[in-house]
Each structure stands twice: as structure tokens, then as C-alpha cells.
Amino acid sequence: MKKIEKAKMFINNHLHLFQCPVCKNQFIDIKGYQLTCSNRHSFDFSKKGTLHFLLKQSQNEYDKDMLQSRRLIAQEGLWYPVLEKVISVVNNKNGVHLDVGCGEGSHLHHLIQKGLGGTNIGFDISKDAIQLAAAEYTDAFWCVADLAQSPYASNAYDTIFNILSPSNYGEFDRILKSGGQVIKVVPAEKYLIEIRNFVGKNNTPYSNKEVLDKFYQHYPQADRISISYEHNLNFTMWKHLLNMTPLSWNINDSIKEKLILEPFKKITVEMEILIGTKE
Ligand SMILES: C[S@@+](CC[C@H](N)C(=O)[O-])C[C@H]1O[C@@H](n2cnc3c(N)ncnc32)[C@H](O)[C@@H]1O
Numbered sequence: 001m002k003k004i005e006k007a008k009m010f011i012n013n014h015l016h017l018f019q020c021p022v023c024k025n026q027f028i029d030i031k032g033y034q035l036t037c038s039n040r041h042s043f044d045f046s047k048k049g050t051l052h053f054l055l056k057q058s059q060n061e062y063d064k065d066m067l068q069s070r071r072l073i074a075q076e077g078l079w080y081p082v083l084e085k086v087i088s089v090v091n092n093k094n095g096v097h098l099d100v101g102c103g104e105g106s107h108l109h110h111l112i113q114k115g116l117g118g119t120n121i122g123f124d125i126s127k128d129a130i131q132l133a134a135a136e137y138t139d140a141f142w143c144v145a146d147l148a149q150s151p152y153a154s155n156a157y158d159t160i161f162n163i164l165s166p167s168n169y170g171e172f173d174r175i176l177k178s179g180g181q182v183i184k185v186v187p188a189e190k191y192l193i194e195i196r197n198f199v200g201k202n203n204t205p206y207s208n209k210e211v212l213d214k215f216y217q218h219y220p221q222a223d224r225i226s227i228s229y230e231h232n233l234n235f236t237m238w239k240h241l242l243n244m245t246p247l248s249w250n251i252n253d254s255i256k257e258k259l260i261l262e263p264f265k266k267i268t269v270e271m272e273i274l275i276g277t278k279e
């Protein structure tokens, strides 16, 4: 079956998980390759089997080249120890899961490979990222959508993954079922410290305090797991790491050249995993 037909079938079977991002009404129908709400707002399926919910084209800092580098780094396992912790705290492994700002899809795919069952949907505002996700991974449903105008139904999701991506706690609260979890992964002070040290030697150290405070405001009972490890890198992966991290966007070209020629053999990954539950 063609990917676009599979996508139609998925949506037909899961209409209750979505709502129109314009008028918030339910979707009632798929006509041809368009999903239509009761007010006749319609959204296109792509040949790759994705659904496009953006109301206007978005500007994105991540180009395809960076996304490819991020994918290679992900597939090489930079974040695997973090993802193993993430899956260990998911309460309902056979529930409905949503990866917010999923990028090119490798994290959600890895979670599925490690035993995440149920229904899995990933979305990102970047069309390039979602195209890459859908081209490689067929174990989840992928949408282009904006968290600020999200097309997800209320009280319908068991788990939200929010890995290194923006949050909207009001929206998370709306779409989660009662007892559902937000699992948010944020960098800690020493995350990629080897690169950070080059970016701004005189800068104050990176702090995630604001992000953590905001999370605890919304989920005062939140659990937290800290994780820290070093990951070995070969030269190729070092170049991809520099290419994919927003940190290196602030490095001028001569420093970047120097960094490329003096590769680090190990990189530090230090992160916080925050787990909030909707009452
Ligand atoms: C640092 S990347 C992380 C991507 C992926 N979670 C990962 O860890 O590889 C942040 C992602 O959030 C996405 N993003 C930013 N604003 C968004 C929004 N309003 N709605 C959906 N995704 C958004 C970006 O396009 C980008 O892919």
C-alpha cells in the first residue's frame, strides 16, 4: 500500500486524536487527500504519508544538512542513555504518545525500538524534518504542525515527549488525559561543555534554572532524573556534532576551523529528565 493511503487509513482510525487547528472542531471527513473539519477547513496529506497542519509557512533555523548531521549523531547513540531513562518512566507504554518538536524522528523511533508500544505520533514545525522522519521511519505517524496552533484533541494523550524542544504547558494540559505524563528533557550545565567552552569563554555558565522553575510551577510534584556521561566520538561524528548543534552557530569561522582540526575524542552529555503528571 502507498504511504499516502496508509496515512489516510491511520487518520481514519484515529480521528478522535485530532482537532482542527483553526476552529477546534472535530475532523469529520477525508476527501481525496484532504482532512476536513465540520467548518470545511482542510489539511493536506503528502505523498510521503505525512499530514500538513501549518496555517502559514514557517521559517526554521535547521536546514536539511544540519538535520542529517543530527540524525547521524542520534543513530550513533549520543542520546541513547537518556532515551533509556525516558522509556523507563513511561507509565502507559501501550498508550497514545506524542513527540513534540520531534525533529527528524530518531528519538521516537528509538523509543519504539526499545519497547514503546501503542500509538505514536511525532510532529515538528519544520517540514524538512518531518520529510526526513517519514522517509526513514514508518513506525510512527508524522505531522508538520505548530505547537502554538496544535491539531491535537483534548484529553486524548497518555504521554508527551518534549525532548530539547519548546513547551506550551497550557496546551500540554489540554491534550493530556488525566494521569497523563509530560516527559521533558533539558540540557544541564555541562551538556556539550567542550563546545560551550569555545563559544564564549567569558560567558557565565549555562543554566537551565528558568526552564526547571517553569516546569515545577506547572507540575509542583514533578519527578526529576539527572544523567551525565561521556560519549566517544570519531572524527566524522565530531564534524557532524559541530554541524548539528545550535551552539556552533555562534562560533566564528576561524574558531570553527580550529575546532574541526582539533577534534575532541569524547563529549559530555549532561541532562535533566523532568516528569510531570496531569492531575
Ligand atoms: C533542538 S531541536 C530538537 C529536535 C529533536 N527533539 C531532537 O532532540 O533531535 C528543536 C525542535 O523543535 C522544533 N520546533 C520549534 N518550534 C516549534 C513549534 N512551535 N512547534 C513544533 N515544533 C517546533 C524545531 O523545528 C526543532 O526541530
Ligand SMILES: [Zn+2]
Binding pocket: 020, 021, 022, 023, 024, 025, 037, 038, 039, 040, 041
Ligand atoms: Zn476548522
